Amino acid sequence: MIKRLWQLGAAQRWKMGVQLLGQWLSRLLVVTLVWAGAQWALRGTVNVGLLSLIGIQLVVTVLYLLASGWLSRNGWAAAASQDLQEQFLNATFRPTQTTTDVMQGLQQDLSTLRAVTIFFDTIIPTILQLILTGVVLIGVVLSVHARTVAIPVGGILLLGMGMGLLQGLGNRQNLAYIQSFNQMGQRFLDDFLGMSTLIMYQRQHRYARDFAADSEDYRQKTMGVLRYQLQSLTIMDFCLYGAIGYFLLAQVNAVKAHTLALSTALGIGTLTAVWLIDFRQFGYFMHVFMSTLPKLRHLFAVIDAAAAPQKTAAAVTLDAPVTRLQLTGTVGHTDQPLLTTDLTLTAGQLVGLTGPSGSGKSTLAQTLMQRQPLLAGKVLVNGTTDLATVAPTDWLTHLVYLGPTAKLFAGSIQDNLLLGNRTADWQQRLHDLGLCRFVADLPAGYATPVGENGAQLSPGQRQQVAVARAVLANKDGYVFDEVTSNIDPDNANQILAVIQQLAQTKLVLLITHRLDDLQRLDHLAFLTDQRLVQGTFTSLQAQVPAFAQLVQAQQRLLKEVATV
Numbered sequence: 001m002i003k004r005l006w007q008l009g010a011a012q013r014w015k016m017g018v019q020l021l022g023q024w025l026s027r028l029l030v031v032t033l034v035w036a037g038a039q040w041a042l043r044g045t046v047n048v049g050l051l052s053l054i055g056i057q058l059v060v061t062v063l064y065l066l067a068s069g070w071l072s073r074n075g076w077a078a079a080a081s082q083d084l085q086e087q088f089l090n091a092t093f094r095p096t097q098t099t100t101d102v103m104q105g106l107q108q109d110l111s112t113l114r115a116v117t118i119f120f121d122t123i124i125p126t127i128l129q130l131i132l133t134g135v136v137l138i139g140v141v142l143s144v145h146a147r148t149v150a151i152p153v154g155g156i157l158l159l160g161m162g163m164g165l166l167q168g169l170g171n172r173q174n175l176a177y178i179q180s181f182n183q184m185g186q187r188f189l190d191d192f193l194g195m196s197t198l199i200m201y202q203r204q205h206r207y208a209r210d211f212a213a214d215s216e217d218y219r220q221k222t223m224g225v226l227r228y229q230l231q232s233l234t235i236m237d238f239c240l241y242g243a244i245g246y247f248l249l250a251q252v253n254a255v256k257a258h259t260l261a262l263s264t265a266l267g268i269g270t271l272t273a274v275w276l277i278d279f280r281q282f283g284y285f286m287h288v289f290m291s292t293l294p295k296l297r298h299l300f301a302v303i304d305a306a307a308a309p310q311k312t313a314a315a316v317t318l319d320a321p322v323t324r325l326q327l328t329g330t331v332g333h334t335d336q337p338l339l340t341t342d343l344t345l346t347a348g349q350l351v352g353l354t355g356p357s358g359s360g361k362s363t364l365a366q367t368l369m370q371r372q373p374l375l376a377g378k379v380l381v382n383g384t385t386d387l388a389t390v391a392p393t394d395w396l397t398h399l400v401y402l403g404p405t406a407k408l409f410a411g412s413i414q415d416n417l418l419l420g421n422r423t424a425d426w427q428q429r430l431h432d433l434g435l436c437r438f439v440a441d442l443p444a445g446y447a448t449p450v451g452e453n454g455a456q457l458s459p460g461q462r463q464q465v466a467v468a469r470a471v472l473a474n475k476d477g478y479v480f481d482e483v484t485s486n487i488d489p490d491n492a493n494q495i496l497a498v499i500q501q502l503a504q505t506k507l508v509l510l511i512t513h514r515l516d517d518l519q520r521l522d523h524l525a526f527l528t529d530q531r532l533v534q535g536t537f538t539s540l541q542a543q544v545p546a547f548a549q550l551v552q553a554q555q556r557l558l559k560e561v562a563t564v
Contacts, residue, residue, distance in 0.1 A: 004300060005119055009080030016076040016125060022064025024129045028136075029057045031274055035267030042263050077121035084116065084299070091303045116296060118289055126282045133275045141268055145260050148250045152272050155243025156279060162235040163283070166228065173224045174293075180221040184214040236283045240276045247272050315391030322381055322398045322476035322507060323347040329377015331364050337375055339364075341532035343525060345477070350503035353511045354518060355527030356550065361511045364527075365479050368509070369401045400475045404482040406466035408454035413439060414446040416454075417469050426472050433498050435468045460491025467495050477507035484514050496520065515554040 032054050036046045072078070141149040187210065248269050254260035325345040330337050339360045345351055355361055366372035368379065370392050379387035387395070408416050413436070418426065427446070430436050438461055442448045454462040463483060470478060480499060484492040496517055499510055510517065518524060518537055525534045528546040540547040 008083045009076050012076045012079035015071055019071050020125045020128050024132055025057045026061040031271045034270045038263035038266040077117045080120045081117045087303045088299050122285050123289055137271050137275050144264050145254055151247040152243050155239050159239035173228045177221040177225045180218045184218045187211055187214050236280050240280050244273050244276050316389045317394045324382050326380045330375040331360055331367050332375055339530045345507050345509055347507045350508050352521035352524045354513055359527040365481050368479055370395050398476045400470045401479045402466055402470050402483055404485050406462045408450045412447045412449055416465055419469055430468055435498055436464055460487040463487050479509045481511045484517055
């Protein structure tokens with residue numbers, strides 16, 4: 001674990017040496033000033049070597065203070081934390097992950113990525129400072145009053161023994177605290193997202209009691225962690241402050257016995273106090289770091305799992321554009337086959353896919369996007385290549401999937417539109433398609449912030465931005481899954497017109513149950529009774545009773561809405 005942390009941000013590690021030198025010499029400046037002040041007050045002179053050392057420390061301290069801001073922004077801690085963050089996020093949100101995997105990644109405590117910076121900017125420099133100060137202390141004390149060197153060293157050894165005895169308890173307390181926090185947090189999310197359902201079935205009081213029980217358990221675990229911290233502080237204070245007091249008492253006795261000069265006693269006493277107090281601060285930082293270890297182990301486990309070689313056939317990279325997809329086989333889940341079908345998609349033809357809820361429309365789309373394997377059969381790309389052998393990352397460069405809920409990122413409308421394309425004529429392209437015309441009415445135009453997940457835009461506007469982003473990406477094929485549902489008719493009609501124009505040159509599958517869409521599509525595929533029936537709107541309505549019933553149900557619903 002420590003070795004892996006040390007290897008992060010290696011190119012910037014030299015800056016830690018600069019930081020260490022500045023912090024250490026500035027920290028010891030108080031020791032040399034006290035020592036020199038005592039010599040001046042008692043003897044009227046100051047040792048030349050001591051004055052030279054003070055001059056060096058002052059210069060280094062000033063330079064360090066001037067560079068400290070730059071070091072904090074561009075130092076080893078920032079580089080190492082960025083390195084770890086990139087590794088973790090790349091592993092968590094890699095293209096082969098399922099939606100469930102991604103959500104589990106989102107639930108992880110990403111604050112660990114920020115908390116771990118304490119290892120780079122505090123713990124490592126502090127350890128090295130303690131070693132350097134300890135070497136200086138032992139050397140100085142051995143040269144002026146050798147018998148007392150065992151006091152501070154003994155205090156550190158006693159501290160190590162005491163903390164070692166508490167270590168097992170601390171690990172158990174931290175683990176129990178994290179588990180209780182996760183359980184309470186998960187219950188809160190479940191209850192919050194399902195609040196309407198709980199109220200509908202009048203179960204909110206029961207879940208309120210369960211949440212109260214989880215909260216009490218979390219409080220108890222928190223108190224356990226606090227008790228462990230208090231015990232740790234008590235041991236540190238007893239060992240370190242006790243060592244400081246006993247060491248100063250020994251120096252006083254030496255001064256009284258005229259075996260040690262008072263100025264020297266003050267100097268080495270200050271040096272010992274600085275060293276041992278730094279140990280106390282280090283103990284606090286170590287406790288904070290140790291509390292993050294369980295989460296840190298999880299981060300590395302995620303990274304290692306993503307990096308582990310997969311025993312699969314060699315992935316194929318497609319060199320030619322995708323112009324034809326032929327799905328022949330059984331779509332569904334192991335315990336629930338949904339349909340056995342033969343569906344062909346070709347560039348230049350828009351295919352509409354519809355069917356009752358649960359018939360397998362979205363599952364078929366997920367199969368085409370490599371997110372759901374076929375139960376039997378295969379998907380052929382351009383008539384020759386088995387989709388199962390195509391590298392998932394390469395496949396995502398050829399096909400775009402867009403569902404009913406548009407995902408927009410923080411930033412402006414332009415930022416979201418240009419995720420996949422940065423050509424100079426992108427605004428003209430949108431103008432020709434009639435997309436995002438509403439932007440002209442916004443004061444900031446394309447620079448308008450969208451808000452959190454597009455909260456500043458209407459549902460129809462969000463979907464237009466998402467469709468425009470997909471079009472600008474200029475992929476070979478598109479799978480639109482209910483993109484015209486849950487938005488107003490004007491936006492829905494505009495999006496359908498864009499999809500129809502896009503399908504003149506691209507491979508496009510439109511999954512929809514919207515009646516206006518179905519009536520305007522030339523080629524429809526209808527899922528019913530675990531099979532796929534294809535035809536026009538008129539032929540399906542005349543020949544497939546289930547399709548006719550679906551159309552009639554929508555017509556009745558539209559009439560009811562119109563009369564309200």
